[in-house]
Amino acid sequence: xxxxxxxxxxxxxxxxxxxxxxTAGQMALIKAxxxxxxxxxxxxxxxxxxxxxxxxxxxxxxxxxxxxxADTEYRRGAPQMIYFWDENGFSLRPxxxxxxxxxxxxxxxxxxxxxxxxxxxxxxxxxxxxxxQNKFEVDKxxxxxxxxxxxxxxxxxxxxxxxxxxxDFRSDRHLFGVEQGQIHLMGTDEDGKDVFSRTLHAxxxxxxxxxxxxxxxxxxSLFVGGVSGYFGGRVDTIxxxxxxxxxxxxxxxIYLACAVALAQIDLTPVQRYFxxxxxxxxxxxxxxxxxxxxxxxxxxxxxxxLAARLCGSSTRRIIWRHLIPSFTSYIIVDTLxxxxxxxxxxxxxxxxxxxxxxxxxxxxxxxxxxQDPDIQQNMVWQFFPVLVFVFLIMAFVFVGxxxxxxxxxxxxxx
Amino acid sequence: MITQFLSDTWLLWLxxxxxxxxxxxxxxxxxxxxxxxxxxxxxxxxxxxxxxVFSLMExxxxxxxxxxxxxxxxxxxxITEADIQAERVRMGLDKSLPERWGRWVTNLTLRGxxxxxxxxxxxxxxxxxxxxxxxxxxxxxxxxxAYLIAVPFGILSAFTINKxxxxxxxxxxxxxxxxxxxxxxxxxxxxxxxxxxSYLGLALPNFLLALTIILLYVFAGEPMPTGLFSDQWxxxxxxxxxxxxxxxxxxxxxxxxxxxxxxxxxxxxxxxQTVRALVVDESNKLYVDAARARGVDGLTLWxxxxxxxSISPLFNSIGFDFxxxxxxxxxxxxxxxxxxxxxxxxxxxSMTNDQELAAAILFLVALVVISMNFMTDVVLAAIDPRVRxxxxxx
Numbered sequence: 001x002x003x004x005x006x007x008x009x010x011x012x013x014x015x016x017x018x019x020x021x022x023t024a025g026q027m028a029l030i031k032a033x034x035x036x037x038x039x040x041x042x043x044x045x046x047x048x049x050x051x052x053x054x055x056x057x058x059x060x061x062x063x064x065x066x067x068x069x070a071d072t073e074y075r076r077g078a079p080q081m082i083y084f085w086d087e088n089g090f091s092l093r094p095x096x097x098x099x100x101x102x103x104x105x106x107x108x109x110x111x112x113x114x115x116x117x118x119x120x121x122x123x124x125x126x127x128x129x130x131x132x133q134n135k136f137e138v139d140k141x142x143x144x145x146x147x148x149x150x151x152x153x154x155x156x157x158x159x160x161x162x163x164x165x166x167x168d169f170r171s172d173r174h175l176f177g178v179e180q181g182q183i184h185l186m187g188t189d190e191d192g193k194d195v196f197s198r199t200l201h202a203x204x205x206x207x208x209x210x211x212x213x214x215x216x217x218x219x220x221s222l223f224v225g226g227v228s229g230y231f232g233g234r235v236d237t238i239x240x241x242x243x244x245x246x247x248x249x250x251x252x253x254i255y256l257a258c259a260v261a262l263a264q265i266d267l268t269p270v271q272r273y274f275x276x277x278x279x280x281x282x283x284x285x286x287x288x289x290x291x292x293x294x295x296x297x298x299x300x301x302x303x304x305x306l307a308a309r310l311c312g313s314s315t316r317r318i319i320w321r322h323l324i325p326s327f328t329s330y331i332i333v334d335t336l337x338x339x340x341x342x343x344x345x346x347x348x349x350x351x352x353x354x355x356x357x358x359x360x361x362x363x364x365x366x367x368x369x370x371q372d373p374d375i376q377q378n379m380v381w382q383f384f385p386v387l388v389f390v391f392l393i394m395a396f397v398f399v400g401x402x403x404x405x406x407x408x409x410x411x412x413x414x
Numbered sequence: 415m416i417t418q419f420l421s422d423t424w425l426l427w428l429x430x431x432x433x434x435x436x437x438x439x440x441x442x443x444x445x446x447x448x449x450x451x452x453x454x455x456x457x458x459x460x461x462x463x464x465x466x467v468f469s470l471m472e473x474x475x476x477x478x479x480x481x482x483x484x485x486x487x488x489x490x491x492x493i494t495e496a497d498i499q500a501e502r503v504r505m506g507l508d509k510s511l512p513e514r515w516g517r518w519v520t521n522l523t524l525r526g527x528x529x530x531x532x533x534x535x536x537x538x539x540x541x542x543x544x545x546x547x548x549x550x551x552x553x554x555x556x557x558x559x560a561y562l563i564a565v566p567f568g569i570l571s572a573f574t575i576n577k578x579x580x581x582x583x584x585x586x587x588x589x590x591x592x593x594x595x596x597x598x599x600x601x602x603x604x605x606x607x608x609x610x611x612s613y614l615g616l617a618l619p620n621f622l623l624a625l626t627i628i629l630l631y632v633f634a635g636e637p638m639p640t641g642l643f644s645d646q647w648x649x650x651x652x653x654x655x656x657x658x659x660x661x662x663x664x665x666x667x668x669x670x671x672x673x674x675x676x677x678x679x680x681x682x683x684x685x686x687q688t689v690r691a692l693v694v695d696e697s698n699k700l701y702v703d704a705a706r707a708r709g710v711d712g713l714t715l716w717x718x719x720x721x722x723x724s725i726s727p728l729f730n731s732i733g734f735d736f737x738x739x740x741x742x743x744x745x746x747x748x749x750x751x752x753x754x755x756x757x758x759x760x761x762x763x764s765m766t767n768d769q770e771l772a773a774a775i776l777f778l779v780a781l782v783v784i785s786m787n788f789m790t791d792v793v794l795a796a797i798d799p800r801v802r803x804x805x806x807x808x
Binding site: 032077099240243244245247248250251252253254256257258261263264296328340344351352353354363367371373376377386390393394397398 | 421465471474476555617618619733737741742758772779780
């Protein structure tokens with residue numbers, strides 16, 4: 001393997017005829033070509049970190065992002081900075097301060113005596129506006145030291161329990177936290193829920209929707225492409241005209257119609273979440289199905305298919321064991337490239353308020369807040385999920401792009 | 415009587431006569447035969463689309479009779495269950511799905527009648543008015559914007575792919591090498607910038623872009639360019655007492671760029687990458703080497719061979735580009751506050767559950783996409799020698 005990597009490295013060109021290069025499998029070649037592309041590798045590391053942080057979100061988040069963990073003392077609060085030193089001296093252990101809510105002073109006596117003019121002056125002074133509601137006083141003498149691996153609320157790390165088998169690994173350790181109160185790296189929302197923790201949880205919810213959708217899509221397009229390509233003729237014509245018809249209609253209105261239909265049925269948030277993923281996946285089969293069909297149409301006349309048929313293999317076996325594996329690398333790459341688009345579909349739906357809805361932490365739900373003028377003007381930190389979202393999609397696009405180049409066997413020439 | 419019938423069913427006769435002409439011409443021309451086949455295929459796809467759209471609308475909750483009754487209720491009439499049933503029978507909603515679909519399609523093909531919008535209580539043709547044309551123009555303008563940016567810059571970006579950052583050609587003098595290095599680096603930097611922009615275009619969904627622009631306006635304290643006109647021009651007619659209102663036109667231009675830019679943005683990013691990949695693919699082909707060996711060089715070589723051949727797949731995908739752009743339009747319309755058919759579609763789907771209106775808009779979009787695909791197929795087969803060879807045999 002080292003020799004193989006050296007072959008693709010920038011320096012050594014003389015090992016071109018190395019045996020490992022010619023005997024390497026498709027996957028090893030793709031891996032080696034992928035490693036040459038720096039932007040792809042960097043993006044892959046960023047992506048991996050984000051996905052891991054999303055998957056173990058409860059461990060990485062300092063605060064429970066549900067209404068249960070909401071900080072009622074720190075609603076609509078700005079991000080809390082982390083310091084190493086201040087005018088009181090240096091500390092090796094990072095700390096933040098204690099924040100106390102400043103209640104807007106309302107001079108009721110003046111109101112009582114002043115009549116309508118005083119009331120007018122009071123309402124126009126902005127004392128009731130939302131920006132004056134989230135003023136907090138920093139208590140600099142009262143440091144809150146950041147501690148690592150603190151005990152917090154209990155969560156399930158990985159839940160593998162199937163049926164009666166109880167394999168639910170639970171834990172109550174969190175990466176960091178403060179000894180008293182809570183720490184809000186990215187501020188809080190209207191209910192006092194921690195924006196940072198919500199975003200971490202949302203990343204995984206969004207990615208898992210995309211995974212479910214892509215699995216459904218994979219099966220539908222494998223079925224359509226496999227059957228249509230293998231049988232050809234009239235079956236092919238009928239299936240391809242249906243695919244063409246589905247491809248012609250813009251998908252988001254269809255998702256919308258399905259989401260509205262789903263709203264009639266009484267579903268729990270989790271069921272709704274899976275239903276949306278299945279709808280997005282099931283309607284997105286056209287492109288991959290067509291490619292697969294074209295590939296199989298050319299492959300099915302190869303000698304090895306004839307040999308398999310003469311050996312008495314069933315049609316299903318030929319499609320699954322011989323034809324589709326010859327296309328695996330393309331399928332994998334296509335799936336990865338499609339990740340951002342599926343995520344975009346989900347966020348668009350949630351943005352319109354028809355996908356997932358508020359108590360669920362999904363990126364679409366969090367992005368929806370960006371539309372609120374109050375948040376645009378007074379709680380800019382709630383745009384943090386937007387940044388994370390753009391980063392996530394960018395990372396996916398970069399990795400997908402590098403993978404596409406790596407999977408193309410003719411890219412060596414360039 | 416007969417003339418009445420003929421004028422009612424003009425659409426059907428038009429379709430049939432075009433088909434007949436193509437069939438007749440196809441008897442002795444392979445090309446027209448191919449066009450005839452594409453025509454039949456387009457019609458079949460259209461029929462399928464109408465079926466899919468129609469059955470999709472069935473999943474929307476509520477039906478027309480209920481909405482009509484609810485409307486009557488607000489007028490102060492008391493309504494019983496029997497009235498609803500009677501209304502259903504009158505509207506033909508008690509019939510089976512295929513029957514109603516058949517009626518919808520025949521109404522459409524015979525009279526160009528798109529149905530009756532239940533929530534708006536008027537015919538869909540009237541409710542849509544020229545709003546569909548508005549969306550159509552938005553999409554086309556967005557596409558033109560995307561192509562105008564993507565094609566030249568994509569080609570420029572593709573030029574740089576095999577080139578190093580520095581010019582180390584020993585045949586060049588030191589000064590020439592320095593100048594060459596500067597030019598090459600500039601090209602590479604432009605390429606890098608373009609790639610970053612196109613990745614951003616893919617990563618930033620349209621509605622976020624629109625929101626960002628609006629936010630910038632909020633921070634700058636300027637009036638937002640949402641909608642199509644400022645308040646002072648909304649109710650002013652285009653042709654006032656003293657001729658054409660240029661003020662309204664300028665106001666219109668000041669607002670129209672936002673939707674077009676926002677819609678065109680992600681299309682541009684996608685096209686930029688497509689053009690780049692296509693040109694790179696083509697530039698490695700043998701015929702380019704052959705042309706180079708014959709002494710064709712520089713811009714003539716690029717324009718005559720790889721670029722020319724990479725444009726035709728792009729041209730071929732115009733229909734689906736249109737579909738993709740229209741797909742984004744509803745959300746953009748919500749954010750920017752447009753009043754075109756995309757906004758109507760969102761309203762019909764998510765608020766009023768107006769099945770017939772939504773079905774009509776979706777069908778019209780599909781119609782545009784299918785006819786665009788048909789036309790590009792026909793044109794491409796006529797002008798591109800490779801396509802001609804593959805579809806016509808010789």
